[in-house]
Amino acid sequence: MLVLTRRANQSIMIGADVVVTVLEVRGDQVRIGIDAPRSISVHREEVFRELEAANRAAASPGSGALEDLAALRPPPRR
């Protein structure tokens, strides 16, 4: 891993399009600003990893389960 030391209001460039700026350092929290093209999605890692795990768990359920699921209906509206 590349390790760089930066102060508040200093930035790092990743390629020619992505700029990561340290906005504020307060105690054990760091506020970071990211300028990136729309084609690059930016997420908190733990949230993205959770979605990856959820998608893998949901992928390609067995056909028997699908048959049973097809009979499930939403609860009636109150």
Added chain:
Amino acid sequence: MTISEEVPELHFAGGLPGFPDVRRFVLVQLGDETSPFSVLRSLDDGVDLEFVVTHPGLFFPDYEPEIDDDTAARLELKSADDALLLVIVTVGDPVASSTANLLGPIVVNRHTRAAAQAVLGNSGYATREALVHS
């Protein structure tokens, strides 16, 4: 009209988290037309992948996710009416224990069929919300 009739084929330009290289999907109704579920099946060569999806409003009437500007821009959504929202179901055993992923809804542009899985960080929504509350 069922969702599979409305948007038969979807294109995920950025793939899905965990499946970044899968692009083209077809929506197929699961069971008869009274079933609230559809199957989202990959059309990509050599990919054997499918997900069960449903309209979140049927099971979670209070679900009102805020789609971030970048997702809306990427899908060229101009108004909320352009968007169709689906959620991925993790099928449980028994099926009554199935859950829906409300943290990462699938957003579809009804007109272009461009689709993406949104990531609702800080929303308080979970990836495993029970479909049926006992």
